[in-house]
Amino acid sequence: MNLQHITFIGGGNMASAIISGLLQQGHAPQQITVIDPSEEARARLTAVCGVDARAVADSMLIDTSLVVWAIKPQTFAEAAQSVATYVQNTLHLSVAAGIRSNSIARWLGTDRIVRAMPNTPALVGHGMTGLFARPEVTQPDRQRAADIIATTGDFVWLTTEDLLDTVTALSGSGPAYVFYWMEAMITAGTEMGLSREQARQLTQATFDGAIALSGASPDSLQTLRQRVTSKGGTTHAAISVMENNDLRAVFIDAMYAARQRAQELGDAFGSA
Numbered sequence: 376m377n378l379q380h381i382t383f384i385g386g387g388n389m390a391s392a393i394i395s396g397l398l399q400q401g402h403a404p405q406q407i408t409v410i411d412p413s414e415e416a417r418a419r420l421t422a423v424c425g426v427d428a429r430a431v432a433d434s435m436l437i438d439t440s441l442v443v444w445a446i447k448p449q450t451f452a453e454a455a456q457s458v459a460t461y462v463q464n465t466l467h468l469s470v471a472a473g474i475r476s477n478s479i480a481r482w483l484g485t486d487r488i489v490r491a492m493p494n495t496p497a498l499v500g501h502g503m504t505g506l507f508a509r510p511e512v513t514q515p516d517r518q519r520a521a522d523i524i525a526t527t528g529d530f531v532w533l534t535t536e537d538l539l540d541t542v543t544a545l546s547g548s549g550p551a552y553v554f555y556w557m558e559a560m561i562t563a564g565t566e567m568g569l570s571r572e573q574a575r576q577l578t579q580a581t582f583d584g585a586i587a588l589s590g591a592s593p594d595s596l597q598t599l600r601q602r603v604t605s606k607g608g609t610t611h612a613a614i615s616v617m618e619n620n621d622l623r624a625v626f627i628d629a630m631y632a633a634r635q636r637a638q639e640l641g642d643a644f645g646s647a
């Protein structure tokens with residue numbers, strides 16, 4: 376078996392983010408194969424990344440040491456069953472949302488499975504990923520999976536698999552919550568007289584600055600917030616409207632809804 380060779384099943388956004396990270400860290404493109412039925416995806420990966428891209432998986436999979444599953448949850452079962460005979464001695468890293476490792480183990484006939492829940496900032500090297508390994512995964516295999524994910528940003532190991540649904544609701548869907556807030560701030564800024572470009576620039580810089588400050592400061596988020604919220608002042612007026620509308624509770628409810636949806640997806644697509 377080739378200890379360096381990695382095969383990606385699915386060559387879309389997430390696979391591209393991981394492949395870019397691997398290449399930037401010096402991984403040879405000749406050691407990467409991507410299986411994707413989409414001609415467009417294959418052409419892009421070959422042109423941009425110089426990797427071997429194929430429409431269907433075959434016995435070449437026997438020589439790969441790691442398979443990264445980067446396909447949509449609804450296509451996982453069928454794709455897994457078509458390659459199971461070739462990959463029973465291989466380490467598997469799945470980024471598919473919701474698909475539980477029990478289902479993957481059943482479809483592939485192996486317990487060497489690590490699940491990952493990344494997010495889209497992985498596309499620019501600022502991803503955050505939750506990782507879970509089945510108990511049968513050895514320490515070197517865990518390290519290998521973590522090394523792959525580290526090329527896209529930071530990660531945390533989880534002790535129970537159900538916490539991946541919580542990670543999905545927090546950092547997986549989280550970038551969309553941030554974009555939602557940014558959209559609202561840009562809309563309000565534009566309504567109040569700024570140009571759209573100015574409102575976007577101010578919003579982007581406000582998020583960047585607040586994130587930098589919270590990362591650099593030993594103070595709690597609450598303290599940082601209170602420091603810009605003097606009684607009777609402008610921030611106090613804004614936060615009062617949010618509190619009166621129970622925005623915090625709405626936000627927490629929204630995250631519970633995301634976690635429930637992740638659980639439902641696992642139930643729906645894991646039963647094949």
Ligand SMILES: NC(=O)c1ccc[n+]([C@@H]2O[C@H](COP(=O)([O-])OP(=O)(O)OC[C@H]3O[C@@H](n4cnc5c(N)ncnc54)[C@H](OP(=O)(O)O)[C@@H]3O)[C@@H](O)[C@H]2O)c1
Pocket residue numbers: 384385386387388389390410411412413416444445446447448450453454470471472492493494495547
């Ligand atoms: N994007 C995110 O933020 C994010 C975050 C966390 C987790 N994930 C997970 O990552 C996985 C991939 O997401 P993505 O955004 O990269 O999706 P994507 O861009 O749609 O990529 C999936 C690719 O897989 C191809 N494909 C379909 N059936 C296949 C098969 N049987 N064998 C091999 N390839 C096949 C698709 O081709 P066609 O287009 O022709 O179908 C497509 O090119 C999903 O399970 C998602 O839940 C994504």
